[in-house]
Amino acid sequence: MNSISKPTLLIDTLKAERNIKMMAEKARRSKVIFRPHFKTHQSIEMGNLYRKHGIDKITVSSVEMAQFFAANNWHDITLAFPVNPREIKQINKLATSINLNLLVESVYVAELLEKNLTGNVGIFIKIDVGYHRTGLAPSDPEIEKITKLLKSSSKMQFRGFLTHAGHTYHTKGREETLSILESAKQQLTKLKQKYIAGFPDIIISYGDTPSCSMAENCNGFDEIRPGNFVYYDVMQYHLGSCSLDDIAVAAACPVIAVHPEREEIVIYGGAVHLSKEAIEGDNGFKMFGYVVAPTPKGWSKPIAGAYVSGLSQEHGIVSMPVKELNRFKPGDLLGILPIHSCLTANLLRQQVTV
């Protein structure tokens, strides 16, 4: 801790490993492939922790991440992001060294791939089960056209149907989240049943941290791809996916000013470190993170009544009751439990494990 001079991500590897074990065991019990999303951590060390628990298939969300992990001995990667035709060269290069699965949601892009691919790739058709970000509705006639093209392709192997139920991030509770999971399972299963005769090896792949965390099991799918759960965060805590004690990262930020008259501490730690992701806090205020005190072994419980109330580029404003605030001085460290750990970890490439 003493060597930290600027905003730095603290990773509690015991908690991260506990989270990995929990999800890996749930996948094993549910007899599904566990292909965790690595966009959350983008870290070799975290990758090694996964490997220790038997994981060798991963998910990423950019060609850049696929290149990074391919260069670090990950040989089976699903790029869970609609194919960007402008990266076809990089995709062709990747496909020579790893098993690469791509996502397609239009005949137009499938035809582009058929024309421009130089090697073999797996293809998932991205299905929209209700999130309405990307993907085709299960009834969309485009699906039939894509599968026809895949049937005759020598370069593209149809792997199955994949979805991300991102609407589990906007639910009011466990029941609604689990009903999204059930609905996704039904929609994907129906598609699988329709196409399995023509493509006997296809699978259905599902993923998102809230529902995979809350569900007793993931029976009925063939593969799950949650990612955020390795670190969790304040948003997941508010959704009910985890306890506060499961959150495995905190941003260590130097205190630079203490203002008892307005019950605020200013930290070196702003939008370029934490991201501007915010949620509505317990009393209706907008907040950018909970506040903890770093300890030799990690960090304390959240400081009662304290939260990050504002962020500019490099500054963070921590609101804190005076009786707590008086124990901090410029030069001390505070820890911030991030709202969205994926974004904070992406910004804070300087990381320390505790």
Place this chain on the structure above:
Amino acid sequence: MNSISKPTLLIDTLKAERNIKMMAEKARRSKVIFRPHFKTHQSIEMGNLYRKHGIDKITVSSVEMAQFFAANNWHDITLAFPVNPREIKQINKLATSINLNLLVESVYVAELLEKNLTGNVGIFIKIDVGYHRTGLAPSDPEIEKITKLLKSSSKMQFRGFLTHAGHTYHTKGREETLSILESAKQQLTKLKQKYIAGFPDIIISYGDTPSCSMAENCNGFDEIRPGNFVYYDVMQYHLGSCSLDDIAVAAACPVIAVHPEREEIVIYGGAVHLSKEAIEGDNGFKMFGYVVAPTPKGWSKPIAGAYVSGLSQEHGIVSMPVKELNRFKPGDLLGILPIHSCLTANLLRQQVTV
């Protein structure tokens, strides 16, 4: 444009230079030092454009940026961020090679500096003129204590009073913005008058893009430090600081899916590229940027009715009326005029000038 395969910042250098000239001329007319904030661009090329217009004093907001620009021949830098005691080593090193000005807002930190500085630095006392982020109220007795300490210091030269009127970002119009500028001027001038006898060289330094853009002149200050104006952005346009045509940056993002059924285009360009900074759009919707079409020489006017309506880590969702949307296909580029160009430029280190 053809070589762009992933989210990339397009910089229209003609517009950026026009913005620089406008502000440099205003500073000259107002007889104030122009010490632009470089946190917006963090770019050697933009620095050179400033140098062309006679600028040799700059502002930054982190030790890291100061190191970066010091290494690139900038010798007079104000670090407009309260001193972070954990970076004293780096500060001491910087002070050996450049004229470095630091910000202090407590006796506690001033004493730490007196004890730990190994060379000479300039000191500004940070004043809070109403933004309430950092700084001391003009009436705060702490100011008297700090100046006493500075009087007897051999390492710290008192440079004067500095403020950032960040509340100009939350005004309802030009009149309110200009009244903030006037109030800041009065508050700082009073302080200067009080201390000038003891410190004949002190100055008052002011800065923020909205008021420096809207004011006819900056008479009455000694120095101005706006930064964002070099690029401007959608937030500044909404505040009335600039025209749409003054915005000098756009994020070029590949189209990856087109969904006419929901009047949406999905782009490769998410929170890790644009930042999650949002404002309320024209019809009350939350929006993350205007949408333009790249052209050989730059980009078009905003596409009518189009805006970035959602961002996840790597995806952006563009809402666009069907009649406009039908001319785009996966593999095309869209340009996004950012809400807050400082954050977008910080994230998009891959940049292309047009």
